Amino acid sequence: MRHIISILLENEAGALSRVAGLFSARAYNIESLTVAPTEDASLSRMTIVTSGSEEVLEQITKQLNKLVDVIKVVDLSEAAHIERELMLIKVRATGKDREEMKRMAEIFRGRIIDVTDSTYVVELTGTGAKLDAFIQAIDAGLILETVRTGVSGIGRGDRILKV
Amino acid sequence: MIMTGAEIVIRCLQEEKVEYVFGYPGGSVLHIYDELFKQDKVKHILVRHEQAAVHAADGLARSTQKVGVALVTSGPGATNAVTGIATAYMDSIPLVVITGQVPSAYIGQDAFQECDTVGITRPCVKHNFLVRDVKDIASTMKKAFHIASTGRPGPVVVDIPKDITAAKCEFDYPQTIQMRSYNPVVKGHLGQIKKAVELLLKAKRPMIYTGGGVILSDAADQLTRLTRRLGFPICNTLMGLGAYPASDAQFLGMPGMHGTVEANMAMQHSDVLLAIGARFDDRVIGNPDHFGSQPRKIIHIDIDPSSISKRVKVDVPIVGSVPDVLEEMLKLLDAEKSAPDAAALADWWKEIEGWRAKQCMKYKHKKNVIMPQYVIEKLHEVTGGNAIVTSDVGQHQMWAAQYYKFEQPRRWLNSGGLGTMGVGLPYAMGAAFAHPDKQIACVTGEASIQMCIQELSTAKQFRLPIKIICLNNRYLGMVRQWQEMFYGSRYSESYMDSLPDFVKLAEAYGHIGIRVEKPEDVEAALHKAFVEHKDECVFLDFLTDQKANVFPMVAAGKGLSDMILAEDL
Numbered sequence: 230m231r232h233i234i235s236i237l238l239e240n241e242a243g244a245l246s247r248v249a250g251l252f253s254a255r256a257y258n259i260e261s262l263t264v265a266p267t268e269d270a271s272l273s274r275m276t277i278v279t280s281g282s283e284e285v286l287e288q289i290t291k292q293l294n295k296l297v298d299v300i301k302v303v304d305l306s307e308a309a310h311i312e313r314e315l316m317l318i319k320v321r322a323t324g325k326d327r328e329e330m331k332r333m334a335e336i337f338r339g340r341i342i343d344v345t346d347s348t349y350v351v352e353l354t355g356t357g358a359k360l361d362a363f364i365q366a367i368d369a370g371l372i373l374e375t376v377r378t379g380v381s382g383i384g385r386g387d388r389i390l391k392v
Numbered sequence: 393m394i395m396t397g398a399e400i401v402i403r404c405l406q407e408e409k410v411e412y413v414f415g416y417p418g419g420s421v422l423h424i425y426d427e428l429f430k431q432d433k434v435k436h437i438l439v440r441h442e443q444a445a446v447h448a449a450d451g452l453a454r455s456t457q458k459v460g461v462a463l464v465t466s467g468p469g470a471t472n473a474v475t476g477i478a479t480a481y482m483d484s485i486p487l488v489v490i491t492g493q494v495p496s497a498y499i500g501q502d503a504f505q506e507c508d509t510v511g512i513t514r515p516c517v518k519h520n521f522l523v524r525d526v527k528d529i530a531s532t533m534k535k536a537f538h539i540a541s542t543g544r545p546g547p548v549v550v551d552i553p554k555d556i557t558a559a560k561c562e563f564d565y566p567q568t569i570q571m572r573s574y575n576p577v578v579k580g581h582l583g584q585i586k587k588a589v590e591l592l593l594k595a596k597r598p599m600i601y602t603g604g605g606v607i608l609s610d611a612a613d614q615l616t617r618l619t620r621r622l623g624f625p626i627c628n629t630l631m632g633l634g635a636y637p638a639s640d641a642q643f644l645g646m647p648g649m650h651g652t653v654e655a656n657m658a659m660q661h662s663d664v665l666l667a668i669g670a671r672f673d674d675r676v677i678g679n680p681d682h683f684g685s686q687p688r689k690i691i692h693i694d695i696d697p698s699s700i701s702k703r704v705k706v707d708v709p710i711v712g713s714v715p716d717v718l719e720e721m722l723k724l725l726d727a728e729k730s731a732p733d734a735a736a737l738a739d740w741w742k743e744i745e746g747w748r749a750k751q752c753m754k755y756k757h758k759k760n761v762i763m764p765q766y767v768i769e770k771l772h773e774v775t776g777g778n779a780i781v782t783s784d785v786g787q788h789q790m791w792a793a794q795y796y797k798f799e800q801p802r803r804w805l806n807s808g809g810l811g812t813m814g815v816g817l818p819y820a821m822g823a824a825f826a827h828p829d830k831q832i833a834c835v836t837g838e839a840s841i842q843m844c845i846q847e848l849s850t851a852k853q854f855r856l857p858i859k860i861i862c863l864n865n866r867y868l869g870m871v872r873q874w875q876e877m878f879y880g881s882r883y884s885e886s887y888m889d890s891l892p893d894f895v896k897l898a899e900a901y902g903h904i905g906i907r908v909e910k911p912e913d914v915e916a917a918l919h920k921a922f923v924e925h926k927d928e929c930v931f932l933d934f935l936t937d938q939k940a941n942v943f944p945m946v947a948a949g950k951g952l953s954d955m956i957l958a959e960d961l
Binding site: 242243246247287291292297298300392 | 510511514515518519522539571572573574696697698700701702705
């Protein structure tokens, strides 16, 4: 099953490689991993999308907690949460495709943030599934380049991950 | 006071009351070695290979409650130390390993003797640090000792670039350290402990199974009181031997691949299993599905939550320090008026005695050939069962574990997790420094001893009275045993050809060497080594039976109750 794990950890050199190394050393899956400092610059917040049985997830959580740099670990997918991913996609936009692409971006509530006479860069935010849907919806031959951030997640309401 | 980084490193070691540092100098640690030279509180032990420095520090840690310390240079110094670090990591041994690093400005430039020490050691340390500022040395060293010795212990590497050891700053050693990201649990959850005690009192076929955690947390006393109080059978794993006196009637021996019939059968057929500081290792429970096929309730006490329900699902998990939890259990038992079910327990013991009657450790003597088991039995006799016994890895390790009956904790030092050949002699060195008053025996084989043979030179320099008990069967014995049993006796590369003359080799290093070829000479030779040459290092080369195998044996992947006994073959 797919799980979204949020980790609060010390913003130290090497902290990311400790987490990534743990996943590879113990043969756990990583679908995506995002990390950046929080409002407190001494802390980093990481979101990992992984999959595995309940037993594997229990081990992942325990092993993450065991890392000396890790302060807190939460499985966001255990309760109500929001997840978002950002995609920048560069597409060919010439002739009739130019108007069509603009319309598709609007339907998906994306924004065109770079325009040349033959290309657009579309910025799209949403769940991973929504980004996948956009890619499916447009003509594959028009896609020049895509870059996705991986999922960031946060708990709904009073669920707060803080030191 | 303003000091250089190197001076601060040494002062930190003094503050931590470190008596011995095992190490090997090199370019990146020259400033630190210069400061070592200027003082006499911290004694440096010069080994002959960095791997042995870490093993020796590890041996000192295993035989005491202390944190072992090793000091090596950058590059090859650090990579040579890796096997030692990984060995300590697998067995949760508290170490601080200080590694020199090339100067900060050279890092990443492929400088002479540069390697990414923090990167290379990351998967086999509890934690590691690269010190980037001289002001951070003192707090980093404090953190290193704190992390290494608390919670589930483990090795910590502190990598210090050369320029940082030359830079200066005010020295102020923190007396305590607070880390928001590291707060190991000590006290067990009282509700869980209560549940455990209730379950134990209701058990019909209880079994206690303890591992290295009991030794590491110095809980042998609490364990012995609890076990006697309950009257339950108990077994100690390879890492846990000595936690409960082997001569006691409640002791069933060691469980696992080469465990006793009574220990393995009682583990498999128990209805309530109390696991303490143990981790259901593949060499202990065999096939986890087969182990789980028997309905039983499991109580698991461990300081590391990730050890619980890792390989086997546990019913009552208790996270906490073993001695604390056991004291709580004893208190609850005192308050509790009810006692274990005596009738059920008597029936259970009857069943166990049936298994014990198989006498699975019996072996056949041969007239003209020394049986390796016999050497260990005699070693036990001659040393009065009181020696600190170290071993390497292989058949001799299993025989030492099976036939040297350990009565006390921290007397049996071996590499259980990583299974590192070559640890025996350096472990004995570490133990010899920590216990100058005790007999130290290194049980090894002709193959293992050659993996750190150079340390005979260190043993000479520091006059360490180690007795090397080499069970020389001219084979990689355990490899040969598996090839005989599972590979149609095709002995691929397991014969040890062109062996040195160990007697001459020992003499070349300035020690005493004795070759023993006949069973009737075993006892006299041991006596000579431990009594006549009490204060010297003696290499006893026992030519033992080449075909002797370790039994009982649970083949890899088989169930615990699926044992091959010596008599089956």
